[in-house]
Amino acid sequence: MLKPEHQATGAGEAGLKAPRFRYLKPHSLAEALDMLGGNASGARLLAGGQSLVPALNMRLLEPEALIDINGLGELTGITERQGALRLGALTRHAELISSPLVARYAPLLAKAAPFIAHAAIRNRGTLGGSLAHADPAAELPACAVALDAEIEIAGRQGSRRVRARDFFTGIYQTALQPGEILAAIEIPFSPPGRRNVFLELARRQGDYALCGLAFAAEIKDGTIAAARAVYFGVGAKPVEAGKAAAMLEGQTPRAAPDAACAALAAELAPLGDFNASPVMKRHLAQVLLRRALAQLGAP
């Protein structure tokens, strides 16, 4: 059924095609770091490729080489260790939905992943890729901050750790230095009484968020002992609404959220985008906080 010879279909050079690059396939993390260090000016890491390849096809990037890190054992796997869940950078979004360990120890990720694009994208896109790409409207960076994750970064001089809230520094900007590779993230086990809510508003299923909320609260004796509300799609990076969260502490989830919403409106300074103005985003953020509290209050 396959045609034995080349058969042109008229596509030629039309359309959006990636620029030429050298394809490098390391067999270990150390080899990948060497390749990256040796090509610091022009190499990019290829993981899931679901954001990188569109950028290549649109010629927003023209790296000299792509280093295909898929299959590297050091970057793969979901394991429990010492009170934390460790997720290798190559964990696919689809695995966040199907993994029993994620469901048990970091259920917020399992709630968030279905909002990422579509099944075909989730099968290939990676957790590490999403965090390193740091799209301000992406789901997983906000979850990493809400869960107080630690980012494990590998370099030729050894590895280092950065708290998620310090990792994201701006639009597509992170604490990653040239030559470094995001290896894994570690999430402290969800404490007893933790409730997680993930909410997102988008024009269509699978679109980037107009406004989204990763919300985690510890409930003790029916009241909110601690809360963390992290918004995405409203700023240059995940935005932690600390003042609104502080207003919730000591309250029951069913208590009127007006004071928290007022604090939220005062502390958020959303950036507008093609789809929504800052005013609209500030409104949507409050809507999501009310919905999150309603979910917490539900039996």
Added chain:
Amino acid sequence: MSGGTVSIRLSINGESVTREVEPRLNLVDFLRDELGLTGTRWSCEHGVCGACTVLIDGALARGCLVFAAQLDGSRVETIEGLSRSGVLADLQAAFQLHNAVQCGFCSAGMLLSAETLLRENRAPSRADIRHYLSGNYCRCTGYHAIIDAVEEVAKSRAAKGPSRKEGAP
């Protein structure tokens, strides 16, 4: 790797294929231009439209966002393989019956996504179907006919019970 090309050996619809490819060659162009498998379409080429949907190691993927060079040792299935195996026959018939195919450009991707949905969820609601197919654009039908077709096949497969032989070749 030699001369800037990458040597790959992979399974395409059950047949073993060995080729030297340029790194920048994406899977869709590889299928269409190298192998003559033109059922997989290219359209937006940045992962939005779903026209290039294929199965890689059994999982849905966007052909335009994968380079052929990455697929050494992989198993790729396309509309040609699934169609030939007969696994899609009821979906294809329902698409025809419901006029869910107009220009046909999206159909290969729609069928692969619909088949995967029905393997994962034997009794999807209309909302489930809409949700799952939201990554596949159709610019002709307005989608209703496609939802109708997939819903009908879900019901008819469920009525036939769990004995239905599943899976691609």
